[in-house]
Amino acid sequence: MRGKALHTDNASAGDFKSSDDLVNGIHSITRSAIENNMMSVLTDCPSREKLGWLEQDQLVFPALAANYDMEAYLRKIVRDMADAQTTEGLIPSTVPEYTSLPGAYRNDSNWGGAFVLVPWQLYTTYGDTDTLRTYYPDMKRYAAFLKTQVSDGILDYGLGDWFTPDRSFPRAVAGTYGYWRVVDALSRIAGVLGDDADAASYRSEADASAKALTRKYYDEATGTFGGGGQGAEVLALDMGAVPDDQRQRLLDHLVGSIRDAGYHLNLGEISLPAAFRVLSGAGHDDIVYKIATQTTSPSYGYQVVHGNTALGESWDGGPGQSQDHFMLGAIDSWFTSRLAGIQQAPGAAGYQKLLVAPAVVGDLASASGSYTTPYGKASTSWHRDGSAYRLRVTVPAGATAEVHVPVTSGAVQADRGARMLRTEGGTAVYEVGSGDWSFASVYTPAGD
CATH class of the missing domain: 1.50.10.10 (Glycosyltransferase)
Incomplete structure (x- = not known):
């Protein structure tokens, strides 16, 4: 299974x-x-x-x-x-x-x-x-x-x-x-x-x-x-x-x-x-x-x-x-x-293009999860320590992902090869291919 x-x-x-x-x-x-x-x-x-x-x-x-x-x-x-x-x-x-x-x-x-x-x-x-x-x-x-x-x-x-x-x-x-x-x-x-x-x-x-x-x-x-x-x-x-x-x-x-x-x-x-x-x-x-x-x-x-x-x-x-x-x-x-933030992009089929956008909500300090797609296992893991936010993403071979990283100040630290697409509403959006990826940012959720 x-x-x-x-x-x-x-x-x-x-x-x-x-x-x-x-x-x-x-x-x-x-x-x-x-x-x-x-x-x-x-x-x-x-x-x-x-x-x-x-x-x-x-x-x-x-x-x-x-x-x-x-x-x-x-x-x-x-x-x-x-x-x-x-x-x-x-x-x-x-x-x-x-x-x-x-x-x-x-x-x-x-x-x-x-x-x-x-x-x-x-x-x-x-x-x-x-x-x-x-x-x-x-x-x-x-x-x-x-x-x-x-x-x-x-x-x-x-x-x-x-x-x-x-x-x-x-x-x-x-x-x-x-x-x-x-x-x-x-x-x-x-x-x-x-x-x-x-x-x-x-x-x-x-x-x-x-x-x-x-x-x-x-x-x-x-x-x-x-x-x-x-x-x-x-x-x-x-x-x-x-x-x-x-x-x-x-x-x-x-x-x-x-x-x-x-x-x-x-x-x-x-x-x-x-x-x-x-x-x-x-x-x-x-x-x-x-x-x-x-x-x-x-x-x-x-x-x-x-x-x-x-x-x-x-x-x-x-x-x-x-x-x-x-x-x-x-x-x-x-x-x-x-x-966990694992979805597929709107209009896609078969999870060839992933959308990774974890919701950082409430009193959660971290979450991780995986989803075995037709291309293999996709996984995420994020952790928040105060305003220090880290996100790790694994994209299976043959798939790509659009990754949304929340940020309230400063620049996002991203692995080399992650392509910056845009920023929107306090989120930095990257495109990545298969493999393991890490992102870090300063993020303070509203209400904290």
């Missing part, structure tokens, strides 16, 4: 009841939950119905791929999805379909949508075009099936933001988001496969759905979306279902609601990965870190300090629900991509 290591030093780790650092504890229970559910198909839990619920495969894909070699495994699951597709084009929510579930439990765009999203993720992660090409006609049949449920751009059917504690969440927001992700991905897939007409058609459908949700759910008077709950606002921001000139206003409301909740999340598994994307994309990694390091209910840390050894189904991981679920494991990919 393709493994990823993560290690952090937290200045207040002694406050926790576990001897492990909190972030590493969350990483550990997430990995345990994944491993305990990959004995055959990817199941939701090993103790209850043991079914292959599909939404986890696409929602938690980045964490799966960062920890294990998932290429062959998920290609097999995609084939299982194709085998289970009905004559109408439906992809059932559990595959293989050992039992036919009723209504929305069998038909939800965020579950069946894995048939489109997982192949797209296989392409972006491993450069796999074969799976795209093989199942493209069947993916189109699934999109056509979903379209029969769409009215005026909105798909008001499904399970909503599953397991959210927010009872005000509008079901149509999650259903339409799932449909939007399917046609958005199909537009990109069509582009990769050279089908320009389909790419334009699916792009038009995606844009129409986003605009339909904006018209129905964005309240310009209050600057809120879908009643103002975190999950609805996260999905709106992720899919662009908000007027461009109102985006910052909606983002500010979302951040304010998270702060007001004591940096706890009040949302479900569908909106959870989007929450981390939206916050990080807007420069709020500090908010994500505060969410990740809460130890009061509901939070990941609550599970760690109360002795859970695997991630639970509910936010508290308490009795009455599965004690071994990975559906809430999206935070682990934030550890890799932001704390």
